[in-house]
Structure formats: structure tokens, C-alpha cells
Amino acid sequence: MWYRFFKALIFHPLVRFGYRAKVIGAENFPRTGGAILVSNHIGALDSLVVPAMMPRPLTFPAKAELFTGQGGVGAKIIAWFLKVVGMVPMDRSGGRASADALGAISDQLAAGHVVAIYPEGTRSPDGRLYKGKTGMARIALQNDVPIIPVGVVGTKSYKGPFGIPWAKRPVVRIGKPLRFPEFAHVPGNTKVLRWVTDEVLASIQALTGQEYVDVYATRVKSGDLKDGGSDAFVLPRPGGGDKPQLEPRDAGA
Template structure:
């Protein structure tokens, strides 16, 4: 048994019987091959709820700093654990470095693994769904892997029990896979990247019913955008424009 399997057994029992979490639509996750699980992000519990409830191993990109071994014993243990259970480092500094930092995640998909990501980039500050960052499109367009939308509901931390952050009856809803393979190789096209990202976020919104805000959650959390401006950016759904033209070779 792998370290991932070793730790998953107690986590799954805890999530199912402690939190009384449920999942529907798990059959929509392909049984083999690289898969991108794209989810809304409402709680710190999100990172283990979905992995605990699905059969396939889930690889999560984790900030690269957590893998450093030169930050003392505690961080050394954390770095060992993350590597042991198959997590991969992600550069979150932004810009070109962040795009290049997707390399380990792309490799995981090419190896046929399931990768879980949160396109919003950070937890929602108010429970609404915010604009997705285009990293999810870059992963899909670089690899051809299907994107499976995941909606997480009722996962707000309600307090603690025995020192453990507690969630009451969270629900995971898994949607049908989205196939963007016709646009494979167009990850450098900004218009295609934004369209793919908006389609993914729209699919997530259909599962959760969240109000959509056309702004980055990080802007609200940092204070660079006030609540009033965020309210003015509420939209019926992400994107909605026509699909961009696929390259001729895609259907050849």
C-alpha cells in the first residue's frame, strides 16, 4: 500500500462518518488517464473532502515553499509528507513564473494522474463564485486532459470538535467531463484560455448555484477591491461567448 492509500483509509472514514459527507456523480470521473478536477473553493476543508470520497488518487498542487527542507524540523516533516502522498509543487509568485511553475502539474497529468485544482486561486471571501484564473485552461490545453467540474456545498467550518475544524454534512457534486481537446496546443492563446476557463467556471456554477462575481477573489480579500465594486461585478454566469475556432489540425 502506498503512503497515500495508508493515510486515505482513516481520512475517508472520518469524512464519511464524522462529517457525514456525501458525494454524487463520482461515476463521472474517468477511471483511467489524466483528469483535471476543477472545484469551487469555499473552505479549508475542500482540500481533503473530495480526495477522501473518490476512489482514484488525487494529486493537489501545493505552494512550492512547503516542499523546502531548510525551514526547520516541522516544515521538513511537512515537505516529506507532501512528497510521500504524491503532491506536486506549484509556484504561486504570479506572472510568467507561475505559468512555468505548472510544469510539475502538467507532468502529473501526462502520467495519467488525477489533479485537483481550484481555479479561483484562493478561498471565496463571501461564499460567492469568483472569476477563474487561466491556469486550468493551460493544463487542459497543454495535455488534452478532460476537465471534470466539482461543486462543493455546505462545507463552511462551523467550529471545532476536539480541536478539529468541523464541517456539518458537506456535499460534493461531480459534473460531466468537459472536453477541450479540439483546442489542444492553444495554451498560449489568451482568448482561448479565457473562454475555456469561463466554461469551466460556468459548469461549476451550475453545480453549486453560487452567485458569480466577475472579479478575482484575491482582489476582494486583499482590499484592492471593495465590496461595493464586487457587487457591481455580479453577472448571471461566467463568459457565455461563442466557442473560439479550433485549429484545422485538431479534427484532421
């Protein structure tokens, strides 16, 4: 209820009429059933623009520490807001806690909800599309749900009226849902996970026209490529496009 309230009263009017955002390909968005929305991540406003323009509510996994409310009044407000709009806490410490977080996402999908994930894992440091992490593919295969590729452009923000972050005519493009039922029985196979991830990223690239870099964005933002850049890792597209051929011994991987 709160999600729809905030969207209808504040976020959709702000994005649609203030930012003058538009959606292309809305007919591709499934009207019912669990699904995973997968988007590129180029600006801080992506998490506002995308859900505001989608025909159905989205559930974003958020860092578990944001739900604690520790750190003052602002932190308590954020924690309250995340809880009332139905976001899922994502514990990345590993072990049982992370497994429970993935279980919560599966519960959302089983209930027919749409979960939104940024496969790059972080915001792009330079507007290019970076290598995707395979967790999204694992969740999709384990739950046998469609993946909705979404490409966002124009969400670079600047200070607007009353200091509100503003964007100028962002565009959200929705691609046709992708399904990989032939690999649903091997959700842990590393070759399959990488291929599915690369195919999804290739679909996003086709929507945005971004240049693709075959390294994780974190290496460029804070890792060994922070000073040298990533130009040497630019490729025409994610992966080679060749579907993995599983050997009999891989069937149980």
C-alpha cells in the same frame, strides 16, 4: 502507497462517517487516464473533503516553500507529508522555476494521474464563485486531457471534538468531464483560454448554484475592492457562452 494509507485509515473515515459527507455524480469520474479536477473553493476543509471522497488519488500543486521544511517541527512535518503523498511543488516566482513546475504537472497527467486545481486561485471571501484564472485551461489544452468540474457545498468548518476542524454534511457534486479537442492546437490563445475557463466555471456554478462575481477573488480579499465589495460585478454566469471563432492568423497563436 502513503496517499492510499492515510486516506483509507484516517481521511476517508473522518469525512465519510464523521462529517457525514456524500458524493453525487460519482459515475462521471473517469476511472483511468490523466485528468484535471477543477473545484470551487469555499472553505479550508475543501482540500480534505474533496480528495477523501474521490474514487482516485488526487495531486494538488502546493506552494513550493511548503516543501522546504523551514520554520520548525510543524513545517518539517508538513513538508514530509506533502512529499510522501505525492503533491507537486508549485514555484510561482516566474521564469524557469515556474516552467519546471508546470512541466511536473504535465508529467503527472502523462502518467495517468488526476491533478486538482482551484481555478479561483484562493478561497472565496464570501461564499460566491469568482472569476477563474486561465492556467488550468492552458494545462488542459497543452496535455489534451479532460476537465472534471466539481462543486462543493457545506464545507464551512467549526471546532469539533478535541478541537478538530469539523463540517456538517458537506456535499461534493461531480459533473460530466469537459473536453476541448478543437482548441488543443492553440493552448496559448488568450480568447480560447478565457472561454474555456469561463465554461468550466459555468459548469461548477451549475453544480453549486453559487452567485457569480466577474472579478478575481484576490481583489476582494486584499486588493482595491477590499472595502467597497464586489456587488457591482455580479453576473448571471461566467462569460457569455459564445465559442470563440478563430481567424486564420490565430491558428498559430
